[in-house]
Amino acid sequence: MMFPEEKKVYVFELDDVVFPKKDYLLQVYYLFANFIEFTETVPAQADLVQFMKNHLEHQGENLLFEHAQQTFGFDQKYKENFERLHVNAILPLRLHLFDHIDTLFRQLKAADKHVCILTKGNPLEQLNKVKFVDWGEYGDDIKVYFKDELVFGGIDPLEFLANEFTVDTTAIQFVD
Known part of the structure; x- marks a missing residue:
């Protein structure tokens, strides 16, 4: 799959986007x-x-x-x-990526794109979910950010991600 050259960072929600x-x-x-x-x-x-x-x-x-x-x-x-x-909760089973997300992550990695998670909801609960996701080969490459924490701190998530990845906001693609 070809990805637009101008898009450098792909941002995913966690729940029902990355895994069920x-x-x-x-x-x-x-x-x-x-x-x-x-x-x-x-x-x-x-x-x-x-x-x-x-x-x-x-x-x-x-x-x-x-x-x-x-x-x-x-x-x-x-x-x-x-x-x-x-x-x-300490889950008895790992959480698995949707098959299409696993494929998409692989394609994004091959295209040298950045992938991150920007998740909303209770940051502690979301972090617990992150710990149990089987990230496979992407585990070391994916950064996770908590929207509620950023907003609570008066930080615009889009601007924050642009600074974090040193890109213009137009280079960020949200995937939902």
Whole structure:
């Protein structure tokens, strides 16, 4: 594939662009359900995971904990554990790049283009995801930036990336 000469830096979001966010969430739900079953003995881990998976697929992440808590009757006090797992879970499985992203990264590397991640959301949770992505041969070449941290610091992400890679802002291509 040919890439425009004027584009030097390709910027990707993490969730659902580089890898399926669902792969991360389902592992978090598995770990949480395992914790609940171990702590409370009920519900069965498989039942809670299935409920959470169905909720994610049909209603999204919003109010997932509350609906599970109401359905299965476990204590509200576990919400903190649920939220903490999103930020610092040690996943049992690696997160894999979408096949087309793996191919695109390979092509960009061959074309001598810079690749980076500019991800939004809780920086600690996003960093945890980054740690579990199987970056393969690109691991040493990809820099990760956290949009929320930049914006909170009053820094324009586009200008920041242009300075970081010493290019004009027009040389940056966002991929989503």
